[in-house]
Amino acid sequence: xxxxxxxFATRQFDDEFHRLxxxxxxxxxxxxxxxxxxxxxxxxxxxxxNVYYWESLEALQELMSHPAHIQAKALYSKWLNGxxxxxxxxxxxxxxxxxxxxxxxxNAGG
Numbered sequence: 001x002x003x004x005x006x007x008f009a010t011r012q013f014d015d016e017f018h019r020l021x022x023x024x025x026x027x028x029x030x031x032x033x034x035x036x037x038x039x040x041x042x043x044x045x046x047x048x049x050n051v052y053y054w055e056s057l058e059a060l061q062e063l064m065s066h067p068a069h070i071q072a073k074a075l076y077s078k079w080l081n082g083x084x085x086x087x088x089x090x091x092x093x094x095x096x097x098x099x100x101x102x103x104x105x106x107n108a109g110g
Contacts, residue, residue, distance in 0.1 A: 002055075003054070003087070003089065003090055004052045004054065004086070004088075005051045005088070006083065006084075006085050007050075007084045008080045008081075008083035009045075009080060010081065011078070011103060016075070020071060021024075022042070024063070024072060025037075027068055028067070032059065033054050034053075034054060035054060036052075036103070037052045039051070053090070053102045053103055057087075058076060084085065
């Protein structure tokens with residue numbers, strides 16, 4: 001299992017950004033191996049973080065090669081004031097079952 005975390009500082013979003021963002025989200029959800037996502041915003045710093053969860057690197061790479069993702073990456077400087085991507089292997093996921101989370105069905109090892 002893998003996660004891809006996209007953290008970014010925002011500028012002004014426009015209609016083109018929202019169209020591409022929706023297309024990328026739809027593409028991700030249609031990929032076999034997509035497990036879910038969550039987003040966080042730090043209002044003190046203005047940073048936003050989107051975390052996607054994947055069964056395999058191949059599933060993640062399918063999103064990376066999607067035309068909407070490639071287009072958004074080429075135009076990122078219009079909407080973002082910097083970004084960082086972290087790809088990580090998920091070794092464990094567990095909890096008490098009281099929170100809805102994309103990996104709830106994978107809770108093991110805790």
